[in-house]
Amino acid sequence: MSVGTSSTPGGRDVRQPPAAAPPGDPADATASAPDTGPDDLQDDLHDDLPDGLVVADEHGRVVRFNAAAERITATRAADALGQPLEKALPLEDLEGRRWWPLTDPYGGLAIRVRQPERNLLLPGGREVLVTARYVRARPTGPVRRVVVCLRDTEGRRRTERSHAELIATVAHELRSPLTSVKGFTATLLAKWERFTDDQKRLMLETVDADADRVTRLIAELLDISRIDSGRLEVRRQPVDMGAAVGRHIQAYVAAGQPADRFLLRIEQPLPALWADPDKIDQVLSNLIENAVRHGEGTVTIDITPAASPREGEDTGTSVTVSDEGAGIPEESMNRVFTRFWRGSKRGGTGLGLYIVKGIVEAHGGVITVGRAPGGGAEFRFTLPVAAPAYLT
Numbered sequence: 001m002s003v004g005t006s007s008t009p010g011g012r013d014v015r016q017p018p019a020a021a022p023p024g025d026p027a028d029a030t031a032s033a034p035d036t037g038p039d040d041l042q043d044d045l046h047d048d049l050p051d052g053l054v055v056a057d058e059h060g061r062v063v064r065f066n067a068a069a070e071r072i073t074a075t076r077a078a079d080a081l082g083q084p085l086e087k088a089l090p091l092e093d094l095e096g097r098r099w100w101p102l103t104d105p106y107g108g109l110a111i112r113v114r115q116p117e118r119n120l121l122l123p124g125g126r127e128v129l130v131t132a133r134y135v136r137a138r139p140t141g142p143v144r145r146v147v148v149c150l151r152d153t154e155g156r157r158r159t160e161r162s163h164a165e166l167i168a169t170v171a172h173e174l175r176s177p178l179t180s181v182k183g184f185t186a187t188l189l190a191k192w193e194r195f196t197d198d199q200k201r202l203m204l205e206t207v208d209a210d211a212d213r214v215t216r217l218i219a220e221l222l223d224i225s226r227i228d229s230g231r232l233e234v235r236r237q238p239v240d241m242g243a244a245v246g247r248h249i250q251a252y253v254a255a256g257q258p259a260d261r262f263l264l265r266i267e268q269p270l271p272a273l274w275a276d277p278d279k280i281d282q283v284l285s286n287l288i289e290n291a292v293r294h295g296e297g298t299v300t301i302d303i304t305p306a307a308s309p310r311e312g313e314d315t316g317t318s319v320t321v322s323d324e325g326a327g328i329p330e331e332s333m334n335r336v337f338t339r340f341w342r343g344s345k346r347g348g349t350g351l352g353l354y355i356v357k358g359i360v361e362a363h364g365g366v367i368t369v370g371r372a373p374g375g376g377a378e379f380r381f382t383l384p385v386a387a388p389a390y391l392t
Helices: 038-048 067-073 099-103 154-190 197-229 241-254 277-294 330-335 352-362
Strands: 052-056 062-065 114-121 127-136 143-152 262-266 299-307 315-322 366-371 377-384
Touching: 052 067, 067 143, 154 197, 197 352, 241 262, 241 277, 241 299, 241 315, 277 299, 277 315, 277 352, 277 377, 352 366, 352 377
Parallel strands: 262 299
Antiparallel strands: 052 062, 052 143, 114 127, 127 143, 299 315, 315 377, 366 377
């Protein structure tokens, strides 16, 4: 990185202008040509950085101020270049103390080479993550450059809020079933002889249902962890999508739902499908349960061939689950697959559709939401054939 001593208003780099070439010199022919040398390439690369970069020379004056630094600090590079570092980048710690006089990069301990990342405040109270590097020509020598990296904290705050919401949701969802389990078991242990067999059975069935609820919640948390970390395993094998949907419909009919509430339509011929049957069951279970619980009228499931979402494949399998209820408001559709979204106040963790999207995408598929012809919600996911290489 070349650092000069003169200032050029409006530029991102401060350097001496090249000397004029003598008349007739070959350099004279290129003197007016655009500068495409290493320094200009370096400027472009610095402006492509996602984090703010501010560099001060040995005199403490700013010689580089990239585009991200402009965005984060709301200061134009032309206004910052050539200014003292503490004026171009006035930072305070969370206790209101000015950071540059406090750390004194040019006059402090000669053995220091950096400042670790910390939260600091810009004028106006905006919080940023700041780290600094002190560049010395030799150990314990004078500081030649101070390189400052700025990072917006909004992304980190969103992550922290998401984690806090997850913890709060988990705590709330666990408290209710565990309170029930504790209450019924304590009552049975203390007054076993006073209850009839029917009363004991009712209590034990309630404990069993609440234990299942806790197990489902823990399974959802594990799925979220694997999805977020990219460790969701897909064990592919042949899947009969029509038979899988039929099993879910039969389970609902056996549980008391009228058989005529479900309409299954399969367009033949369907391409062979290789997927993880357990995870596909999880996707179908969530989508059909949402249609039954939150929708109205007939729940229609269409299974059709479709264009494959994977490059190099012609066809895939598409499944559409729709109902005839009120549907999802247009303004909420872009949030349906986010964590904690709930379409109604009928309970649930709000994690199911987030997990569904993660499972579909882990298979190389896509999922969308829209409005059904009957006015309700319509969820459609498409999976590639994904046959093993030895079969193709």
